[in-house]
Amino acid sequence: MLDNGIVDINADGFLDIYTVNHTALSSLLLGNGQGTFRDIYEYWGLHHQEEFPGLEDSLVEPEIKNESGLYIFWKERQIHIKFVSSKKSAQSVSGQITLHSPVKIKSNFNCEASIESNLLSPGIKKTHIRFEFDTEQSKGRLVIQPDMAAAPVSFHIESQTPLPYIRIGRYQLNPSSHHFVLRLKDRHGTAWSDWNRDGLIDLAISNGGFRGKTHQFSLYNNNEIFVNLGKKFNQVSDLIQMKKTPRRFFLNKFPKCLY
Ligand SMILES: [Ca+2]
Numbered sequence: 001m002l003d004n005g006i007v008d009i010n011a012d013g014f015l016d017i018y019t020v021n022h023t024a025l026s027s028l029l030l031g032n033g034q035g036t037f038r039d040i041y042e043y044w045g046l047h048h049q050e051e052f053p054g055l056e057d058s059l060v061e062p063e064i065k066n067e068s069g070l071y072i073f074w075k076e077r078q079i080h081i082k083f084v085s086s087k088k089s090a091q092s093v094s095g096q097i098t099l100h101s102p103v104k105i106k107s108n109f110n111c112e113a114s115i116e117s118n119l120l121s122p123g124i125k126k127t128h129i130r131f132e133f134d135t136e137q138s139k140g141r142l143v144i145q146p147d148m149a150a151a152p153v154s155f156h157i158e159s160q161t162p163l164p165y166i167r168i169g170r171y172q173l174n175p176s177s178h179h180f181v182l183r184l185k186d187r188h189g190t191a192w193s194d195w196n197r198d199g200l201i202d203l204a205i206s207n208g209g210f211r212g213k214t215h216q217f218s219l220y221n222n223n224e225i226f227v228n229l230g231k232k233f234n235q236v237s238d239l240i241q242m243k244k245t246p247r248r249f250f251l252n253k254f255p256k257c258l259y
């Protein structure tokens with residue numbers, strides 16, 4: 001756990017707890033004043049990516065009940081793509097993954113995968129991975145480890161794979177097209193204040209600096225502000241156009257930025 005906030009989130013007089021830890025699953029724990037807490041993170045709209053709630057990194061794999069599909073999820077800072085099929089198929093299950101990060105293929109079981117990297121700028125690589133699962137087999141898995149877990153990950157799955165077959169994150173949600181982007185936040189710190197003075201405490205989250213290369217990820221790496229609506233938080237960072245930009249560099253040594 002990297003940071004936490006201990007505040008009365010739901011204004012019932014009892015202190016609650018919110019935790020952040022880089023790209024990992026957070027907790028939003030409502031206290032009852034008796035020393036026990038109820039985790040409501042799943043329900044209050046603080047997911048890393050609105051399109052794919054349940055994408056956050058976890059130590060636990062989503063439960064897969066041998067239902068045929070291409071399961072894509074984060075586990076222990078690695079992207080897992082798991083192929084499950086109840087019958088052999090002549091149709092290939094293949095695609096391409098693009099990341100703005102150096103990447104290692106940690107394992108590929110019943111899956112051919114190859115890396116093609118392009119140097120995007122000093123220290124940042126744009127990496128393409130082509131993969132194809134052996135559909136003669138009932139199971140396969142590709143595990144890749146990006147150097148920067150919060151860098152966006154673009155998928156293009158070939159169109160012969162039906163969209164309901166593609167299942168993303170803990171909730172195994174289907175994407176709306178064969179091209180989709182997964183984006184985890186690199187959440188570092190929290191601050192709580194009743195920003196709009198409506199009696200409900202609101203939340204600001206600071207995100208990491210991509211090792212001093214924030215300017216190359218400016219579309220994805222802004223800090224976040226959430227307004228508390230009572231039983232849900234509403235992301236308003238874009239509405240107030242809060243942008244994170246590098247301000248200063250340290251003497252040409254490690255390119256650390258101040259924000
Ligand atoms: Ca409370």
Ligand SMILES: [Ca+2]
Pocket residue numbers: 193194195196197198199200201202227228
């Ligand atoms: Ca408020």
